[in-house]
Amino acid sequence: MSEDPRRIRTGKIGIRMALRVQRAQVLLLVLRKGLILTTIGVALGLVGAAADARGMLLGITPLDPKTFMVSLMFGLKVTFASCVPAHRATKVDPMRALRSE
Numbered sequence: 695m696s697e698d699p700r701r702i703r704t705g706k707i708g709i710r711m712a713l714r715v716q717r718a719q720v721l722l723l724v725l726r727k728g729l730i731l732t733t734i735g736v737a738l739g740l741v742g743a744a745a746d747a748r749g750m751l752l753g754i755t756p757l758d759p760k761t762f763m764v765s766l767m768f769g770l771k772v773t774f775a776s777c778v779p780a781h782r783a784t785k786v787d788p789m790r791a792l793r794s795e
Contacts, residue, residue, distance in 0.1 A: 708791020
């Protein structure tokens with residue numbers, strides 16, 4: 695039986711907050727994880743699109759600027775979506791998080 699990953703992260707963030715780490719640092723810590731995964735996903739998607747020689751959509755080549763714009767928009771959406779859990783992480787009560795351990 696494994697533990698809930700959310701509970702583990704809450705404990706780690708609670709320890710950081712108890713050690714008086716600034717909220718901005720906690721925000722960046724959570725955002726950084728989301729941005730790393732987003733960057734890897736977008737990069738793999740662009741490499742896959744460039745490797746596709748024939749193109750799956752009519753009128754769009756694999757290296758078309760529209761492909762890069764869609765990837766950029768996807769990256770921006772995921773960045774904004776990562777802000778919600780990052781903001782929630784800055785509101786963790788250190789004592790409550792430490793008691794849950």
